[in-house]
Amino acid sequence: MAKSIDVSGLNIYYGDFLAVQDVNVTIKARAVTALIGPSGCGKSTFLRTLNRMHEVIPGARVEGDVVLGSDAIYGPNVDPVEVRRTVGMVFQRPNPFPTMSIYENVLAGNRLNNRKLKKADADAIVEKALSGANLWSEVKDRLNKPGMGLSGGQQQRLCIARAIAVEPQVLLMDEPCSALDPISTAAVEDLIHELKTDYTIVIVTHNMQQAARVSEYTGFFNLKAAGQPGHLVEFNKTSKMFSTPEQESTEAYISGRFG
Amino acid sequence: MTTTDASPRVGRRLGDLLFAGTARAAGITILIALAGVATFLIVEGIPGIVTTQSSAFAGKASFVSYTWPLVFGTVLAAVIALLIATPLAVGAALVIGFYAPRRLATPLGYMIDLLAAVPSVVYGLWGATLLAPKMQPTYAWLADHLSFIPFFAGPASATGRTILTAGVVLAIMVLPIITAICREIFAQTPALHREAALALGATRWEMIKMAVFPYARSGLVSGVMLGLGRALGETMAVAMVLSASSAVTFNLIGSQNPSTIAANIALSFGERTGVERNTLIATGLVLFVITFIVNFLARGIVARGRKGS
Ligand SMILES: Nc1ncnc2c1ncn2[C@@H]1O[C@H](COP(=O)(O)OP(=O)(O)OP(=O)(O)O)[C@@H](O)[C@H]1O
Numbered sequence: 001m002a003k004s005i006d007v008s009g010l011n012i013y014y015g016d017f018l019a020v021q022d023v024n025v026t027i028k029a030r031a032v033t034a035l036i037g038p039s040g041c042g043k044s045t046f047l048r049t050l051n052r053m054h055e056v057i058p059g060a061r062v063e064g065d066v067v068l069g070s071d072a073i074y075g076p077n078v079d080p081v082e083v084r085r086t087v088g089m090v091f092q093r094p095n096p097f098p099t100m101s102i103y104e105n106v107l108a109g110n111r112l113n114n115r116k117l118k119k120a121d122a123d124a125i126v127e128k129a130l131s132g133a134n135l136w137s138e139v140k141d142r143l144n145k146p147g148m149g150l151s152g153g154q155q156q157r158l159c160i161a162r163a164i165a166v167e168p169q170v171l172l173m174d175e176p177c178s179a180l181d182p183i184s185t186a187a188v189e190d191l192i193h194e195l196k197t198d199y200t201i202v203i204v205t206h207n208m209q210q211a212a213r214v215s216e217y218t219g220f221f222n223l224k225a226a227g228q229p230g231h232l233v234e235f236n237k238t239s240k241m242f243s244t245p246e247q248e249s250t251e252a253y254i255s256g257r258f259g
Numbered sequence: 260m261t262t263t264d265a266s267p268r269v270g271r272r273l274g275d276l277l278f279a280g281t282a283r284a285a286g287i288t289i290l291i292a293l294a295g296v297a298t299f300l301i302v303e304g305i306p307g308i309v310t311t312q313s314s315a316f317a318g319k320a321s322f323v324s325y326t327w328p329l330v331f332g333t334v335l336a337a338v339i340a341l342l343i344a345t346p347l348a349v350g351a352a353l354v355i356g357f358y359a360p361r362r363l364a365t366p367l368g369y370m371i372d373l374l375a376a377v378p379s380v381v382y383g384l385w386g387a388t389l390l391a392p393k394m395q396p397t398y399a400w401l402a403d404h405l406s407f408i409p410f411f412a413g414p415a416s417a418t419g420r421t422i423l424t425a426g427v428v429l430a431i432m433v434l435p436i437i438t439a440i441c442r443e444i445f446a447q448t449p450a451l452h453r454e455a456a457l458a459l460g461a462t463r464w465e466m467i468k469m470a471v472f473p474y475a476r477s478g479l480v481s482g483v484m485l486g487l488g489r490a491l492g493e494t495m496a497v498a499m500v501l502s503a504s505s506a507v508t509f510n511l512i513g514s515q516n517p518s519t520i521a522a523n524i525a526l527s528f529g530e531r532t533g534v535e536r537n538t539l540i541a542t543g544l545v546l547f548v549i550t551f552i553v554n555f556l557a558r559g560i561v562a563r564g565r566k567g568s
């Protein structure tokens with residue numbers, strides 16, 4: 001189910017503006033990869049190229065290749081909609097659909113794939129996804145209540161449940177905990193730990209401790225200089241990144257001597 | 260110290276007071292104007308309702324039998340207009356907002372907005388002299404082939420100046436306002452929810468169904484109701500297009516068509532005097548009440564939509 005991602009020679013543009021330059025990296029399957037770096041260096045931009053969400057912004061485009069398992073997702077005959085069905089995404093701010101119940105929110109992706117979902121199958125998917133997102137026990141008695149009625153942390157786990165309900169091959173998370181309190185953050189981090197046995201996970205975070213806690217691999221993005229495109233400075237095992245990084249700027253950033 | 264502190268605060272309070280006063284005055288003015296119109300319609304209208312002068316009802320027995328066909332025609336024309344205009348407006352707003360490349364979307368938007376700038380008398384001329392004759396063959400065909408549907412019972416009007424033609428003209432007239440409101444509310448759909456749908460692998464249309472329509476529903480209703488208000492009150496175009504009698508019929512393509520309240524007032528005001536005029540004013544009161552009811556209903560729907568979301 002989980003697949004690795006091979007990125008080569010990736011340049012990412014907003015119109016004429018080159019936001020991220022020449023990324024080459026291999027993201028391992030069934031592992032958590034954290035992306036860190038200062039604000040504006042292109043972490044979110046890069047993440048969104050992995051499920052072709054980048055191009056929904058008018059004028060946005062990429063050059064280079066991203067290969068998921070053995071499929072080039074930017075190949076000429078690839079439908080971005082199909083890519084997004086196999087690469088799930090969780091956003092910085094929880095975004096359950098406001099008019100849908102908790103139950104329907106979880107099923108939103110499945111309903112796209114399969115209109116005539118049997119009630120029993122649907123129930124099973126909802127329970128599995130919500131259990132997978134550590135939310136089942138909290139909401140099982142109010143599945144038909146609106147998803148917006150949950151707390152922020154619960155909403156975020158609902159969004160994770162929605163993303164894993166379609167059993168994607170990869171799960172992308174863009175600062176999934178930045179709008180959450182420490183307890184909800186811990187719940188989501190535990191969840192990430194459990195999910196990595198089944199999924200390839202890429203997570204953007206500003207929180208070094210979080211990167212160190214949840215990930216096996218870490219990529220450090222930085223700007224070459226102000227006004228220059230972002231690039232991937234270093235990619236390594238997290239343990240190495242946080243003890244003996246190869247690049248000086250990585251070390252400076254991680255130890256907080258950044259400027 | 261208190262004095263130096265107090266003076267700027269007093270200044271600010273004065274500004275607040277001024278603003279609150281102006282706002283309140285504006286609100287009260289609107290209420291007074293509304294009350295004035297209502298009072299006028301009631302005071303001037305009642306003599307026209309209770310009168311025994313038969314010429315006031317144009318040969319009809321009572322005010323009710325005089326006004327009922329007009330109410331029927333008014334509502335029918337407006338409903339036809341909305342049935343045509345709403346899907347067109349929603350479609351146009353979707354194309355402009357989500358499908359057309361920006362190069363095309365902007366001029367398209369301007370063009371639809373421009374439709375609102377055309378005076379209604381021009382629509383009337385266009386409808387009566389160009390559209391109606393062009394529609395006539397279609398009506399003849401409908402009467403020949405689909406006459407089992409009550410709406411197309413026929414016989415077809417020879418001029419094409421039917422309630423359906425009036426409805427089409429009205430539809431074009433209300434199209435810009437509904438489109439503008441739809442565009443506005445579609446554009447306000449939070450990017451967060453649009454991206455949530457896209458990231459799940461929704462196509463553009465699925466994204467619109469999942470994230471845009473649920474969010475836009477109540478705004479859509481207000482837009483349609485605004486269009487309805489305009490269609491109910493539109494005078495000139497209907498007066499010119501429609502060849503009216505006082506029939507009450509769902510046959511949309513025949514030569515016997517109900518008139519609308521507004522068009523009837525415009526057409527017969529000149530030839531009426533005394534209490535006959537009061538009767539017309541009373542029909543105006545009825546239109547006023549209908550518009551009010553429509554607005555209240557719309558508010559109800561919008562409020563319920565809010566609760567649901
Ligand atoms: N929609 C957009 N249109 C144009 N430029 C954009 C857009 N979104 C981001 N950018 C630019 O791309 C660059 C990278 O932005 P990005 O959001 O990827 O940074 P980030 O690393 O995620 O930052 P943060 O940590 O603050 O989220 C920035 O220079 C930003 O201004």
Ligand SMILES: [Mg+2]
Pocket residue numbers: 043044045174
């Ligand atoms: Mg970001």
